[in-house]
Amino acid sequence: MSSETSDTLDQAMVRSSGLDTLLHDLTDRAVQEVPGAAACSITVRRADRLLTLAGSDGLPSGLDLRQYENGSGPCVEAAETGAEQYAPDLSAESRWPSYTRYALSAGVRCVLAVPIDVEGETGAALNFYGEESGALGAAREAARTFAARAGDAIDVALRIERRRQSAADVRTALLSRSVIDQAIGILMARERIDARIALERLRRVSQDRNVKLRDLCDQLVARVSRPSDPASGRRK
Numbered sequence: 001m002s003s004e005t006s007d008t009l010d011q012a013m014v015r016s017s018g019l020d021t022l023l024h025d026l027t028d029r030a031v032q033e034v035p036g037a038a039a040c041s042i043t044v045r046r047a048d049r050l051l052t053l054a055g056s057d058g059l060p061s062g063l064d065l066r067q068y069e070n071g072s073g074p075c076v077e078a079a080e081t082g083a084e085q086y087a088p089d090l091s092a093e094s095r096w097p098s099y100t101r102y103a104l105s106a107g108v109r110c111v112l113a114v115p116i117d118v119e120g121e122t123g124a125a126l127n128f129y130g131e132e133s134g135a136l137g138a139a140r141e142a143a144r145t146f147a148a149r150a151g152d153a154i155d156v157a158l159r160i161e162r163r164r165q166s167a168a169d170v171r172t173a174l175l176s177r178s179v180i181d182q183a184i185g186i187l188m189a190r191e192r193i194d195a196r197i198a199l200e201r202l203r204r205v206s207q208d209r210n211v212k213l214r215d216l217c218d219q220l221v222a223r224v225s226r227p228s229d230p231a232s233g234r235r236k
Contacts, residue, residue, distance in 0.1 A: 022157050023054035026150055030126065031056050034143045036110075036135035037128040039063075042154065043075045043113075045123040050079060053154070060106035064127065066099055073099040078113035078125035085113040086140065089133040103129075112136040114143050116151040118158065126150055183217035186224055 023042060030040040041055040041064050052064040067073030073096045074085035087093045088110050093100045103111065110130040118124040126147040130136045136143065180202070187198035202220075206213040 020054060023154065024056070026153055027054050027056035027059075030128070030143075030146055030150065031058070033146055034128055034136070035139040036130045036132070036137075037139065037143075038108075038131045038135075039129040041075070041127045041129075042150070043079050043123075043125045043127060044118060044154075044158075045079055050076060050123070059129070060103075060108065063103060063106055063108065063129070066102045067096075070096075070098050072096045074111045074113040075125050075127045078115045078127075079123035082115045082123070084115060084140075084144075085111070086136070087111045088137055091133070107131055109133045110136050112140060112143055114147040116147050116154065118151060119155045124151075124154070179214060179217045179221055183220045186220060 027040040027042060031037045034040070039056050039059040041059055042053040043050055043064060044053050045051075050068045055064070064075055067076045074087055077083065078085045087095070087100075090100045090104050090109055090111065108129045109132055112128040112130075113125045114128070116124045116126055126143070128136055128139075128143055180199075183202060184195050184198045187193065187201060188195060191198075193201075202216060203213060205211075206216045209216070
């Protein structure tokens with residue numbers, strides 16, 4: 001993928017409301033560009049489980065989830081084996097009986113699942129659904145071409161998501177460290193002990209009360225920061 005393409009997609013992410021919007025738009029474009037496709041979805045394995053990152057307008061509810069629950073279906077096979085899966089007529093399909101019954105009840109007659117390479121993930125597929133038997137047969141090459149382009153876009157989108165999550169994790173860690181340091185300072189001043197002993201006491205109380213250390217320190221800092229009641233001289 002060229003740096004120019006990456007920059008363009010980065011800008012698209014900034015303009016959009018985020019990853020969900022970008023990928024939803026991508027699945028809608030897939031329906032427009034692949035003849036016979038009535039709906040499209042993106043399957044990716046993340047944290048050792050399959051999930052649907054996005055789906056186009058018109059995607060029947062639960063169509064992908066039913067496959068993930070059963071551990072079988074064209075999308076699951078494509079993502080896990082890296083081999084394209086095509087079911088031209090689900091009424092004559094015998095590979096995934098439970099999923100086939102559900103798909104037919106949802107008005108889906110044929111399915112094409114094209115594997116895609118996504119950096120940092122162990123399996124992914126772009127899934128096309130047709131409402132007529134054989135609707136996607138003549139569009140398989142167009143679907144593969146679109147899937148190759150979609151893989152690049154998904155790569156960039158997920159990379160941006162990971163970068164944002166990493167930044168959020170750093171901010172959270174810094175905030176946690178700050179409040180813990182404040183709580184240590186409070187104990188040091190109150191009990192005239194050093195930082196090591198203060199931290200040990202906080203950890204011990206955290207374990208005894210089964211409360212996270214950061215939450216315990218938050219409570220302590222909040223109590224000390226509370227304004228005093230002028231009438232009683234005590235903190236509210």
